[in-house]
Structure formats: structure tokens, C-alpha cells
Amino acid sequence: MPERDDTDLLFKALADPSRRKLLDLLYAHDGRTLGQLCEHLAMTRQGVTQHLGLLEAAHLVVAVRRGREKLHFLNPVPLQEIYERWIAKFEAPRLKALENLKQNLEKDHG
Amino acid sequence: MARSQFIYVAYIRTTPEKLWSALTDAEFMKQYWFGNHCESAWTAGSPWKLVAGDGQVLDDGEILEADPPHRLVIQWTQRSRPELTAEGPSRCVMELEPTGGAVKLSITHTVERDPSQLVTAVSGGWPKIVSNLKSLLETGAVALAEAYPVGNAA
Numbered sequence: 001m002p003e004r005d006d007t008d009l010l011f012k013a014l015a016d017p018s019r020r021k022l023l024d025l026l027y028a029h030d031g032r033t034l035g036q037l038c039e040h041l042a043m044t045r046q047g048v049t050q051h052l053g054l055l056e057a058a059h060l061v062v063a064v065r066r067g068r069e070k071l072h073f074l075n076p077v078p079l080q081e082i083y084e085r086w087i088a089k090f091e092a093p094r095l096k097a098l099e100n101l102k103q104n105l106e107k108d109h110g
Numbered sequence: 111m112a113r114s115q116f117i118y119v120a121y122i123r124t125t126p127e128k129l130w131s132a133l134t135d136a137e138f139m140k141q142y143w144f145g146n147h148c149e150s151a152w153t154a155g156s157p158w159k160l161v162a163g164d165g166q167v168l169d170d171g172e173i174l175e176a177d178p179p180h181r182l183v184i185q186w187t188q189r190s191r192p193e194l195t196a197e198g199p200s201r202c203v204m205e206l207e208p209t210g211g212a213v214k215l216s217i218t219h220t221v222e223r224d225p226s227q228l229v230t231a232v233s234g235g236w237p238k239i240v241s242n243l244k245s246l247l248e249t250g251a252v253a254l255a256e257a258y259p260v261g262n263a264a
Contacts, residue, residue, distance in 0.1 A: 030115065030116055059119060059121065077240050081241050
């Protein structure tokens with residue numbers, strides 16, 4: 001599968017501690033307003049808005065308008081894609097080898 | 111009222127018609143939903159159920175709204191774990207919006223209680239299913255053949 005622009009946006013979005021903190025905050029409690037998120041970060045409202053904009057561009061955060069409020073939700077689907085593309089593929093054979101080793105050693109022992 | 115909710119979004123390079131058929135065709139569904147499939151007539155008022163490969167009914171409910179290929183609303187009750195069944199029906203809304211060369215698929219799952227174990231349980235499943243569906247439609251192959259790959263099992 002060719003690398004795409006949205007993969008770049010995704011890694012860029014993750015490459016900042018404040019943005020990762022925003023993801024953790026939304027993981028702990030989804031559907032928060034900008035004001036609620038600002039309470040947990042030592043930065044200006046404009047700063048948080050900018051970070052949220054980059055997270056939205058990477059589709060890691062989805063904003064939904066409800067009445068007068070704009071609620072932010074964590075969207076882990078792109079993270080699942082990173083897991084499949086960059087972790088599962090490399091990890092599976094090694095974990096399988098380790099599991100086989102464990103089974104063989106335990107078999108000998110018994 | 112207390113409520114638990116999540117919203118998952120994926121942009122999939124396909125057409126709304128193909129995505130709708132992927133969401134409602136039992137045979138196609140088995141490929142990205144880890145062998146599970148839904149059974150329904152997919153019209154408002156018709157019964158709906160999610161069936162595992164071995165025939166066990168995992169969830170059931172009713173189609174509340176069906177407007178192909180734009181919007182599907184399912185009343186969804188968990189049936190395989192008593193503590194989740196006890197939480198009562200949840201509501202799953204699937205929305206398909208064309209955007210450029212892709213379709214924005216939004217899945218909103220809501221339970222009218224907080225905290226909800228059901229929302230925690232489905233939160234783990236949906237990203238894998240949506241991500242698999244996206245890979246299948248875009249490349250013709252799923253990314254993840256098993257829900258819990260080697261080494262991930264508890």
C-alpha cells in the first residue's frame with residue numbers, strides 16, 4: 001500500500017506532547033468542549049484550538065456540534081491503522097517464535 | 111440524562127452505494143467483522159441481529175431508520191454477556207457522506223447511562239472493524255484477520 005498524505009498528518013499530529021495529552025484527556029472522558037479541555041492544559045485557548053485543529057486534520061479527533069456547543073471525540077480508527085501497518089506486521093512473527101519457545105521449554109520441563 | 115457515547119469516523123475511498131452494501135451484505139461483512147455477520151431486511155421496523163460464525167446471536171434489536179445509502183439507525187442490545195444485556199438497548203447510528211473522492215463513515219454508539227460497560231466493550235471492537243472495512247474496500251484485503259492476533263490474547 002502506498003504511503004499517503006494522511007499518514008504524514010497522523011504522525012505529525014502525534015509528534016507533540018500537548019496533542020498527546022489532549023488525546024489522553026479525550027480517552028479518559030469523551031465528548032468535551034474546548035473550555036473543558038483548556039482547564040487541563042497550561043496554554044491559551046487559541047493554542048488549544050490550534051492543536052485540536054491538527055488532531056482533527058489527522059482524523060484523530062472528531063468535533064460534533066450539539067446546540068451551541070462543539071463537542072470533541074477521540075477517533076481511534078487512524079491509530080488502529082498505525083497498529084496494523086507499523087506494529088502488528090513486525091511483531092507477530094517474533095511473538096509467535098517466543099510463544100513456541102515457551103511451549104517447547106514447558107513441555108520438556110513436564 | 112446521563113449518557114455514554116463514542117463517535118468513530120473513517121474516510122474510505124469508495125462510493126456511498128458500495129459502502130452501504132458492505133455494511134448490509136452478510137457474506138461481505140464476514141470478511142471484515144471477524145467471521146460475524148448481521149441478519150436483517152434493513153428496512154425500518156425490521157428485526158436485526160449480529161451472529162457469530164458458530165451461529166451464536168451476539169447482539170439483537172431492530173432497524174429504527176434506513177435511508178440507503180445515507181443513514182442507518184439500529185436499536186442494539188447485547189446478548190452474549192448478561193451484565194451488558196442488563197444495560198438495555200443502545201443506539202447505533204451509521205452515517206455515510208460523500209466528500210471528494212471518499213465517503214465519510216461516522217458511527218455513533220450511544221447508551222443512556224454513564225458509565226456504560228457496553229460502550230467500553232464496543233469501543234474496543236469498532237476501530238478494528240472500521241479499519242478492516244476501510245482496508246477491504248480500498249485494497250481488496252483486510253489488514254487484520256483475527257480480532258486478537260497472536261500474543262494479544264489475555
